[in-house]
Amino acid sequence: MTTLKAITFDLDDTLWDNHGVMARTEEGHYRWLLDALNAWRAARQESGLTLDHPSGGDDYLQRRQQLAKEVPERRGDFTWLRLRALEAQLEDQGLPRSAALLWAAAAMNEFHRLRVQVTPHPEAAGLLAVLTERYQLAAITNGNIHLRRQPLAAYFPVAIAAGELLAPKPDPTPFLTALSRLNVAPECAMHVGDSWLEDVLPAQQLGMHAVWVSATGDQQLPSRVYRIAHIKELPSVLAWLES
Numbered sequence: 001m002t003t004l005k006a007i008t009f010d011l012d013d014t015l016w017d018n019h020g021v022m023a024r025t026e027e028g029h030y031r032w033l034l035d036a037l038n039a040w041r042a043a044r045q046e047s048g049l050t051l052d053h054p055s056g057g058d059d060y061l062q063r064r065q066q067l068a069k070e071v072p073e074r075r076g077d078f079t080w081l082r083l084r085a086l087e088a089q090l091e092d093q094g095l096p097r098s099a100a101l102l103w104a105a106a107a108m109n110e111f112h113r114l115r116v117q118v119t120p121h122p123e124a125a126g127l128l129a130v131l132t133e134r135y136q137l138a139a140i141t142n143g144n145i146h147l148r149r150q151p152l153a154a155y156f157p158v159a160i161a162a163g164e165l166l167a168p169k170p171d172p173t174p175f176l177t178a179l180s181r182l183n184v185a186p187e188c189a190m191h192v193g194d195s196w197l198e199d200v201l202p203a204q205q206l207g208m209h210a211v212w213v214s215a216t217g218d219q220q221l222p223s224r225v226y227r228i229a230h231i232k233e234l235p236s237v238l239a240w241l242e243s
C-alpha cells in the first residue's frame, strides 16, 4: 500500500502527440516573420530581405545549434536560443539592433501562439480532473510550450520548464523543484512520461514511482516503474498501487 500524494506529468508526447505541432510551429512562425517583415519594409520603401524559406530557416537552426554549443548551460532554454538566433540573423540582414530585437520578439510571440495549438488526448482532461481531487499535480517539461497558455494549464498549479531552470531532464533539478513546491517526499510522488531516459530513469533514481508511457518496451522494469501504452491506462496503475 503506497501513500501517493502527488503526480508529476511530462507534457509533449505524454498528454498529447507533439509531432505535427512542432513542424507547423517551426515553419509557421518563420514564414510569418519573413512575410510581416518584408511587408513592413516595403511600406517604408525599403528593399526586401535576402532571407527566404527554407534556406533562412536552415540558417536559423544552425545558429541555434551553434549557440547551444557556445553557451551550453542554455542548451535546453529553447526560447532564449531562438530569440538570440533570430536577433543575430536579422542584424546580419542590416536591421538596426532595436528593430532586430522587436521583430525577433514578435516572431517568438507567433511561435508561442502556434506552439500551444496542441490537441490533448481525448481522455486527458477528464483524467486530470479526477486525479486533481485526490493528488497534487505538477507538469515538468523540457519543451518551451507556454505553460500558462497550454490547453491543460488549469490542472497544473505547479508547472516547470526545465530548460529555463538551465537543468533539462534527466537532470534531477526540475523533479526536486516540483517536489519541493508540492512539499512531497519522492517516495510519495509519481512521475508520468514517455521518455525512458528523461522521465522514467531520473524519477526512479530519485525514489519516485515512475510510469512510462510507451506502446512498446519488453525490458525488465526496475522497481517502482510501470509501463502503460497510453495515458488512459494510468487509473489502472493507480488502483493497483493504492490497493
Ligand SMILES: [Mg+2]
Binding pocket: 010, 011, 012, 013, 014, 193, 194, 195
Ligand atoms: Mg515527452
